Amino acid sequence: MHHPLTHIASFTKLSLVISFSLILGACGGGGGNTSSTPTQPDPVVEPTPNPAADLNAEFASYLTDLTDNHIIPAYADFVTKTQALQTQSHAFCSANTANIADLTSFKQRWQEVVQAWQKIQWLNLGPALDETRSLRIQFWEPGTDAVRNGVEALLLRQGETIDAVLISGVNVGAQGIPALEYLLYPPNNSDTLINASNREKRCEIATAIADNLYNMSSAIHSQWQTSGGNYRHTLITGINEFSSVQDAVEELVTLWLEHINIVKDDKILAALAVTSPGISQNAEHYLSDESLTSITTNLATYVSIFTAEGGQGFDDILTTTLAQQTIATQVNTEIAAAVSRIATINQNLNNYSSAIANDNGRAQLTALVDELNAIRDVLTIEFLQALDISTGFNATDGD
CATH class of the missing domain: 1.20.120 (Four Helix Bundle (Hemerythrin (Met), subunit A))
Structure with a gap:
C-alpha cells in the first residue's frame, strides 16, 4: 500500500483559496425573501489591477522565493539523501553477514533518494544540465533496455574495479537511480545483494553508483550557492543564458x-x-x-x-x-x-x-x-x- 501524500504544509494557500471559493458557493441562493420582485444577485466584482505594479519586479520576487523556498532546499535534501544512501551502501556491502533487514534499510535509503529527486526532477535547468547530470541521475525511457544492458555489461567487467570515476563515464543507463534499482530489486530472486553468486561484484557496482549519485547531487547543490557557481543569482536576475x-x-x-x-x-x-x-x-x-x-x-x-x-x-x-x-x-x-x-x-x-x-x-x-x-x-x-x-x-x- 502506498503511503498517502505527506506534503501537507505546502497546500496551505491552495486550501485557503479553494475553501473560500466553496464558502462563496454555499452562501449563494435561497433565503427567506417572499417579495414578488425577484432579488437581483450582487454582481461579481473582480479586484482592480494595480496600474502601478511592476510585473518584472513581481517576477523577480517569484524567482527569489521559488529558489530559496523550493529549489535550493530540494537540492539540499537530495544531497542529504544521497549521502545517507552512500553510507548505507558501503556499510551493507562491507558486511559479510548482511541480512534481509540490512537489505531493507538499503532499499529504504534508495527510496528516499528517489522521492527527493522527484521533488526537483522537473527543473531540467542550469547545474542539473551541466555534464548531463539530470540524465545520468535518472535515465529512464519507457520500452528501452538501457538500464538492464548497462548494468549487465558492468557485471561482466570482472578484471577491473568499478568505482565512481568509472561509473561516471559509462552509458547513462548504468549510472544512476534506475541502475541501482536494478541491483536492489533484481528481476530474478537468485540475484539479490544477499544471495547472488556474484554478490561482491554487484555490491561493488552498487556502492560506485551510490558514490556517483552523491557526487552529482553535491555538485548541483554547490553550483546554486554563492560560494559555488552562484546559479541562484543567474536565475533570479535573468542573466547569462537568460x-x-x-x-x-x-x-x-x-x-x-x-x-x-x-x-x-x-x-x-x-x-x-x-x-x-x-x-x-x-x-x-x-x-x-x-x-x-x-x-x-x-x-x-x-x-x-x-x-x-x-x-x-x-x-x-x-x-x-x-x-x-x-x-x-x-x-x-x-x-x-x-x-x-x-x-x-x-x-x-x-x-x-x-x-x-x-x-x-x-x-x-x-x-x-x-x-x-x-x-x-x-x-x-x-x-x-x-x-x-x-x-x-x-x-x-x-x-
Missing part, C-alpha cells in the same frame, strides 16, 4: 508544462497502454513499485511551483497584482483535483501493476490523465495570457 527576468520565468513555466506531459504520457499512459493489463515494465519504477509514490510527489511539487512554497507565488501575482482571482482559483482547483485523485488511487490500490490491470484502477488513472490535461490547458491559455508570457514551442504538446 535574456531577462521574464525569460527566466518563461523557461521555468516551460519546464513545468513539459514535466506535466512527462507524468501524463510517460509515467501513466505508457504503462496504462490501450487495454488491460497494461504494460507494467513501462512504469517509471516497475521493479520497486515506487511509480505511484513518485507521481504523488510530482503533483505535490506543482503546488510548490505555483505558490513558491508560501512566498510570492504565481497565485499572489494573479490575485493581488493582476486582479485575476478566477484564474488563480482555477489553477488551484485543477491541481487539487489531481492531488486528490492520486491520493484515492494510493488508498485503494496496492501497486501500480494492479492499478493498470484493474478496471477501477484504469478508470482512476484515466481520470488523472484528464486532470493533468486540465492543469496544462489552464496554464497554456488563461495563465499565460494573464501573465503576458510565452513558453517554448514544445512545452504544451501532447494530449
Whole structure:
C-alpha cells in the first residue's frame, strides 16, 4: 500500500483559496425573501489591477522565493539523501553477514533518494544540465533496455574495479537511480545483494553508483550557492543564458508544462497502454513499485511551483497584482483535483501493476490523465495570457 501524500504544509494557500471559493458557493441562493420582485444577485466584482505594479519586479520576487523556498532546499535534501544512501551502501556491502533487514534499510535509503529527486526532477535547468547530470541521475525511457544492458555489461567487467570515476563515464543507463534499482530489486530472486553468486561484484557496482549519485547531487547543490557557481543569482536576475527576468520565468513555466506531459504520457499512459493489463515494465519504477509514490510527489511539487512554497507565488501575482482571482482559483482547483485523485488511487490500490490491470484502477488513472490535461490547458491559455508570457514551442504538446 502506498503511503498517502505527506506534503501537507505546502497546500496551505491552495486550501485557503479553494475553501473560500466553496464558502462563496454555499452562501449563494435561497433565503427567506417572499417579495414578488425577484432579488437581483450582487454582481461579481473582480479586484482592480494595480496600474502601478511592476510585473518584472513581481517576477523577480517569484524567482527569489521559488529558489530559496523550493529549489535550493530540494537540492539540499537530495544531497542529504544521497549521502545517507552512500553510507548505507558501503556499510551493507562491507558486511559479510548482511541480512534481509540490512537489505531493507538499503532499499529504504534508495527510496528516499528517489522521492527527493522527484521533488526537483522537473527543473531540467542550469547545474542539473551541466555534464548531463539530470540524465545520468535518472535515465529512464519507457520500452528501452538501457538500464538492464548497462548494468549487465558492468557485471561482466570482472578484471577491473568499478568505482565512481568509472561509473561516471559509462552509458547513462548504468549510472544512476534506475541502475541501482536494478541491483536492489533484481528481476530474478537468485540475484539479490544477499544471495547472488556474484554478490561482491554487484555490491561493488552498487556502492560506485551510490558514490556517483552523491557526487552529482553535491555538485548541483554547490553550483546554486554563492560560494559555488552562484546559479541562484543567474536565475533570479535573468542573466547569462537568460535574456531577462521574464525569460527566466518563461523557461521555468516551460519546464513545468513539459514535466506535466512527462507524468501524463510517460509515467501513466505508457504503462496504462490501450487495454488491460497494461504494460507494467513501462512504469517509471516497475521493479520497486515506487511509480505511484513518485507521481504523488510530482503533483505535490506543482503546488510548490505555483505558490513558491508560501512566498510570492504565481497565485499572489494573479490575485493581488493582476486582479485575476478566477484564474488563480482555477489553477488551484485543477491541481487539487489531481492531488486528490492520486491520493484515492494510493488508498485503494496496492501497486501500480494492479492499478493498470484493474478496471477501477484504469478508470482512476484515466481520470488523472484528464486532470493533468486540465492543469496544462489552464496554464497554456488563461495563465499565460494573464501573465503576458510565452513558453517554448514544445512545452504544451501532447494530449
